[in-house]
Amino acid sequence: xxxxxxxxxxxxxxxxxxxxxxxxxxxxxxxxxxxxxxxxxxxxxxxxxxxxxxxxxxxxxxxxxxxxxxxxxxxxxxx
Numbered sequence: 001x002x003x004x005x006x007x008x009x010x011x012x013x014x015x016x017x018x019x020x021x022x023x024x025x026x027x028x029x030x031x032x033x034x035x036x037x038x039x040x041x042x043x044x045x046x047x048x049x050x051x052x053x054x055x056x057x058x059x060x061x062x063x064x065x066x067x068x069x070x071x072x073x074x075x076x077x078x079x
Contacts, residue, residue, distance in 0.1 A: 014077050019062070020054035022076040026069050027052075041068035 027037050034052070038045045041064040050056040051065070066073040 016054040016057045018078060019057050019076050020052050022078070023048075023062070023065060024052045026071050026075060027065075030069055032069070037065065037068060041065050 027034070032040070034045050034048050037043075038048055041048075043061060043064060047056070047061060048065070051058070051061060062076055063073055066076065
């Protein structure tokens with residue numbers, strides 16, 4: 001299954017708020033601050049904040065975050 005912004009935003013199974021909580025929980029579980037995660041995955045602090053606030057669910061950014069946190073992207077999507 002490929003992941004697209006449409007899949008995430010339109011799916012009844014996965015909402016941006018659920019993704020936001022999963023990303024935040026995964027980041028906290030490894031003890032990273034937003035700044036730590038930003039440096040590790042190469043995103044700006046604001047981009048991570050947008051994801052953690054449920055304002056964005058960009059699949060490319062989620063993939064980078066998952067790799068930085070060493071978790072499968074499915075951990076964010078509950079699939």
